[in-house]
Amino acid sequence: MRTVAVVGASLAGLSAARSLREQGFDGRLILIGDELHRPYDRPPLSKEFLAGTLAEADLSLEADGEDLRAEWMLGARATGLDRTDDTGRADRSGHGVRDRTGHAVRLADGQVVRADGVVIATGAVARTLPGSEGLAGVYTLRTLDDARALRDELAGGGRLVVIGAGFVGAEVASTAYALGLDVTVVEAAPTPLAGPLGAAMGGIVSALHADHGVRLLCGVGVKGLSGDGRSGTGDPADGVRGRVDAVLLEDGRAVPADIVVVGVGARPCVEWLEGSGVELDDGVKCGADGRTSLAGVVAVGDCANWYDARAGAHHRVEHWTGARERPAVAVATLLAGGAVEQGVPRPPYFWSDQYGVRIQFAGHAAAADSVTVEAGVADDRDVLAVYRRAGLPVAVLGMNQPRLFTRWRRQLAAAST
Template sequence: MTVVGASLAGLYAARELRAQGFDGRLVLVGDERHRPYDRPPLSKDFLAGRADEAQLALTDAEESTELDAEWHLGVRARGLDARGRTVLLDDGRTISTDGVVIATGACARRLAGDDLAGVHTLRTLDDARALRAELTRGPRRIVVIGGGFIGAETASSCAALGHDVTVVEAAALPLVPQLGPRMAAVCAALHRRGGVALVTGTGVAGLRGSGGGGTSPPAVTGVRLSDGRVLDADVVIVGIGATPNTGWLAGSLALHDGVLCDDGCATALPQVVAVGDVARVGGTRAEHWTSATEQPRIAVRNLLAGRTVATGRSLPYFWSDQYGARIQFAGRRHESDTVRIVEGGIEGGIEEAGPAEGGLLALYERDGRTTAVLSVDRPRPFTRVRRELARSDMPVAPTARL
C-alpha cells in the first residue's frame, strides 16, 4: 500500500493500515523533507517561540519501527496511472502498489507580488521557520492579509511579540462564513482588544516594494488596498486560504476543489481513497484537524475491503486560539439559524462588543433544534453540547433571541 502525503492525514492512514491488519509493504511519500509534524502550533506556540521543532513531531523512533514503512521524503508525486496501481514520482522513480491513500493536503494560496522579500505564507514548517526568523529582527510593521483562522492566529502571535499589526479582511467581518455575522462581530473584537488594527470591507490591490539588486529581490514596503489606501509594511503575511494539492492527479481522477469521494472516502478508481484537506467527501471538503484524524479509519477499512463497506459523517468541529482566548465551534450552521447566548455574554459598544470576561457559550438554533455551538473560553459546557449534537439534535427551550 502507498500513502501519498506524509503529514497528519497520511500518518493516521498509515497507522490505520497497520491497526486494521495490513502487514505488507507500506510506502509513505511526502513532498516535504520533514517527518510528520503538527501544523496548528505553527501559527501559535512555534511562531511565538514557546515551542521548538521537537515538540511538533507526531512520530518517534519507536513508532517508526512499529509502522515498518518505507519513507520517501522531499519528493513529490507527479502522477497516478489510470488503474491506480502505479505512483509516479518527480525524481523519475515509480512505485507499484496494490492500493493508494491520497493525503496530499493543500497549499497556501498565493498573491501577486508575493516574491518580494518580507512577504510570507504560513502553511509548512519551513514557512514558519522563515517567518519566525523575520520576527526576531526587532519591531516590525506587519500587515496580515486575510482574517481567517491562520491570519487571526498569526496576527495574535505577532502582537504578543510586540509588533505593530494590521489585519486586512475583504469581507465585512472575519469568519462570517463560519460563525455568521453576529458572532463574527463578537469575535472580531478580540483583534482590537489585542491591540491589532482591523481593516475590513476592502481587498488588496497589490504590494509595493523597493530596493533589491543582483540576486536580492526588492523588499516589501507596503500594501495597496482596493480603496486606494496604502498600509506601510516591513512584513506581509498572506493568509487567504488554501488550494488542494490535486495537480498531480489530473487525468486520473474526478477533481473539483479536491478529490471527489463518496461518503466512505472512496474515489472512482478501485483501491484508491482520499483523506484530509485534499478530499471532498460526500460533497464537502473540510480543512480541519479532526477530519484529517477521523477520515483515515473509514477510508482504510474501505480500501482493504476493495469497496465501500463503511461510511461516516462526523460533526464538523474546529478551534482557534487568538489573543489569549480559545474559540471552539461544532455543528452545521445555516444562514437562517438564530443565535442564543446561554452562558456568559458580550460587553462593549455596539460596534466593538466582544466576549465578556469569562467568555460565552452560544447555541445556533433552527426549527426548535440546536444545530451548532460556539464557545469562547467555555470548554466544559462546549464539550457537553458538542457530544449531545453528535448524538442527536437537541430540543430548544423558549427564550429571547439575539
C-alpha cells in the same frame, strides 16, 4: 492487497498508515511526502512555535519508538497516477492468478511506485498574492519551513500587515501582537469569519483584534504590494523587487509594512491527479467513506472533498480532527474493496487560540436559521452560542467555555445520529 502507497506524509497520511496497521494490513506500506520532514503538527506553527515557546522536536506526530514497518520516501513529489494491469501471472504452485488492476504513482525524480491500493493525502498549499513574487518580507504560513522563516523575521520586530482575517491570519496577528509588533489585519469581507461562524458570531470573535489594539480593516481588498527597491542583488534578472514597504488597498490607501503575511486560504494539491480517472471537484471528490471514482483509491485530509449526509453536499474539512479521524473510515473502505457499513462521522470540529482566548467550534453554521447565546456575555468574549435549524442544534461555538462546549458538542453529535 499486498502493497499500499500513501501519498502525503502529514497528519492525514500518518493517520491512514496507522489505521492500515491497526486494521490488519500486514503488506508493504509506502509513505510518500513532498517535504523532507517527518510528520509534524501544523496548528502550533501559527501560535507556540511562531512565538518561540515550542521547539521543533515538540511538533513530531510520531510516538517514541513507533514503528509502522513502512518505507518512507520524503522529499518526493507526486506528479501523476496511472492504472496498471497485471495479467498472466502465476503463483508459486504454477497455477494462474486472476488479473488484477493496480496503480502507479509517478514521482518528480522519475521514480514510479507501484501499489494495489492508494491513499491520497496530499493536503493543500497556501494561496499566494499575485504580484508578490520576488519581494522580500512577504510570507505565507503552511509548512514548517514557512514558520521557521517567519519566526526569524518577527524576532526583529517592526510593522506587520496580515492579509486575511481567517483563523490562521488571526493567530499570526495574535502571536505577533504578543511579541510586541505593530499589527494591522486587512480583510476583504465586511465581517471576518462570517463563512465558518456566521456574521453575528464572526463579528464577536474578530472583535478580539480591536480589544488588543490591533487595527482591523474590513470590506476592502488588496490591490498589490510596493517595495523599497533596496534589497536583492541589484540585477534585474534575479527577479528581486526589493523589500516590501506597504500594502496597497483598493480604496487608494497604503498601509506601511515591514513584514506581510498572506493568509487568504489554501487550495487542494490535486493537479498531479489530472488525467488519472480520479474525479476532481474542489479537491478529490469522494463518497461519505472516502471512496473516489477510481477503484482501489481513497482520499483523506485537506485535499478530500467528502460527501456529508447531514448537509446533503460535498465539502472539504480542512481541520486537524478531520485529518485525524476520517482516515480510519477510508482505510476500512480501501481494505474491503468497496463500500462498508460506517457510522455517522462526528460533526466537523476545530479550535483556535487568539489573544489568550480559546475558541472552539463544531458543526455547520451555514445550516442554521438561528443562533442564541446560551451562557456568558458576548462583549466579555466569554460565551457559549448554539446554532439551530428548525429548533434542532446544528453547531456550537465556545469562547473560553471549554466545559460547556464539550457538553454541547456531545449533544450535537448525538442529535446528528
